[in-house]
Amino acid sequence: MDLGITKKYMIFNLVTNTTKDNRPFIRMTLTDTDGGSMNAIMFDSNKLSFEPARGQVVNVTGALQQYNGVTQLKVSDMVLLEGEDANEFLPKSDKDAKAMEDELKAVLQKHIxxxxxxxxxxxxxxDKAAYTLFKKSSAAKSVHHAYIHGLLEHTLSMVKLSALICDFYGKENVNKELTVMGALFHDIGKIQEIDIDNSFEYTDEGKLLGHLLLGINMVDKYIESIPDFPKKARDLLIHLIASHHGLLEYGSPKRPKTKEAFILHYVDNIDARINSFNMAFERENVEEGGWSQYDRILERQFYNHGLIPEE
Known part of the structure; x- marks a missing residue:
């Protein structure tokens, strides 16, 4: 049974398309002030009195329905709301930011x-301005950890996972300090690449340079302020930042050429992919035994199998 709903949302993501019979429609991710999100679809969107765009706050009328086992909102009408604070509608991490910050500092103190x-x-x-942004920023526009405090959450996971893997292989094989520092700074350029006050849109410098180059510039400035910082340590750390996407076609200026760089790349990939699963299940209300919608980035659906019974 369809469940009617009228509620204020922000348009967080928006894709326009046409049906086989040439009817215009839009697919959206809508976010509310409680930090929740909802997949939505609207047909005949050309009948709206305004042009829908990312970051707009709208009053939505529609009905919740099941489509291929996934809950979505079928929108019948939207009204643009002026004067609303879009920041109140940005998705947020469900983890406590202060607790994550304290844990990150403690883990760094333990391993460095x-x-x-x-x-x-x-x-x-x-660097108060940069550090404040780091604690608040999203880790991406939409793919993974795409919410307030997402960069802090992702970085904390990366630091902890990197330390665990390095401990497993031992100090005779990999340099844990170097790997952990790479995890700390691998995405730091995103505080300049993503504008969290503009619905996570890319900044001009983000579009022109990307977070890898921006991050390298930031870390280099910090290093220049430290007397006698070892050049070899600097070069190896910068290589970690430059190569953590793994492949040239994925935006890395260099492919990983050290064991620490390989660890960082794969840990980054694991943490991002697990978060992509979690975000899809939460956003689409995928229940146990259900499938997510098709993910265009990873080119597959995700299966929420639930817990396997223990004997």
């Missing part, structure tokens, strides 16, 4: 022993 890497951490903390 070299004086020059400690100084690099302190230079980052001392």
């Amino acid at each position: 022993k070299s004086s020059y890497f400690k100084s690099l951490c302190n230079a980052f903390y001392a």
